[in-house]
Amino acid sequence: MTILATEELTRSFPRVTALDRLTVTVGPGVTGLVGANGAGKSTLIKILLGLLEPSSGDAQVLGMDVRTRGAEIRRVVGYMPEHDCLPPDLSATEFTVHMARMSGLPRTAARERAADVLRHVGLYEERYRVMGGYSTGMKQRVKLAQALVHDPQVVFLDEPTNGLDPQGRDEMLALIRRIGAEFGISVLVTSHLLGELERICDHVVVIDGGRLLRSSAIAEFTQATETVTVEVEEGQDVLAARLAELGESVTADGRTLLVRVRAPETYDALRDAVADLDLCLIRLEQGRRRIEDVFKEPADV
Structure with a gap:
């Protein structure tokens, strides 16, 4: 209908x-x-x-x-x-x-x-x-x-x-x-x-x-993207540096880090880095597209 x-x-x-x-x-x-x-x-x-x-x-x-x-x-x-x-x-x-x-x-x-x-x-x-x-x-x-x-x-x-x-x-x-x-x-x-x-x-x-x-x-x-949002209580820069050493692509976004998921091993690297550095993990979530992203793309007509 x-x-x-x-x-x-x-x-x-x-x-x-x-x-x-x-x-x-x-x-x-x-x-x-x-x-x-x-x-x-x-x-x-x-x-x-x-x-x-x-x-x-x-x-x-x-x-x-x-x-x-x-x-x-x-x-x-x-x-x-x-x-x-x-x-x-x-x-x-x-x-x-x-x-x-x-x-x-x-x-x-x-x-x-x-x-x-x-x-x-x-x-x-x-x-x-x-x-x-x-x-x-x-x-x-x-x-x-x-x-x-x-x-x-x-x-x-x-x-x-x-x-x-x-x-x-x-x-x-x-x-x-x-x-x-x-x-x-x-x-x-x-x-x-x-x-x-x-x-x-x-x-x-x-x-x-x-x-x-x-x-x-x-x-x-709002489909899932190939990024993961990570927020820790303290030690964001240290975590970013460790992940970069492990070959992960990391971008700082205010109080959070955006980590590109290149393979399932990215999640293992995140878990191990947070544990090894003894950091307090506040948030770990799959990134999602939002409606406003459409305004950054070419028109779909």
Whole structure:
């Protein structure tokens, strides 16, 4: 099943090209759309919702053409915008019920669904307070609730952790993961914070300057590398020197050493060197690629 697909999708503005011949396909699950601010993430979502006309190329959501079936797409897709869009004089319940009614739910069903999703996002006790007095974290939760209230097949979440403190980001990421894992709703979530997407996504699409750099399963981004990270309490320089004498390739990286694994014997050399030098080993772990490494590579198109 394909959630969304684009073919040579381009969107140009008078002074900038936001999307440049973007071709990508996204399947079910939690997919991260990552790129720096201005990379074209929000523009892509607006096109997928039928809110912005492409300059050229094609795009589909759940098999529906964004040019001709925008209203139908919006009925089955939830959208959490990046910007602050909540009316300050309404309560979370009033607003979420209104959004449910706008999506076609009858009044009773809308109130029941609103109560359910506000409980899910952790706002049940605060649901009757006017949103003008909400914290940033509470407002983000309301925006997530209204995106879910009509039981969509897919939700588009645009920078959902913006403005949140570390605890708030962790809680929001846990909610997003639950949407995909427990509710069976596919998620497209944008972020410029790479580490966040590594924690919650099944698949990641990386764009830069409106162009596709890479689209891969998260496991392919974080695959093991041919290096081992070593950290000792004291004696890092001595350990590096001993390993170099043994023919190992060693690079200092702050408080750690990166040791290239040339053969299984490298692990034996590490163990013996730490033991012979009577060092206190803090960390020994297999090196892994990270999403940010993609930005150091040539574009994969």
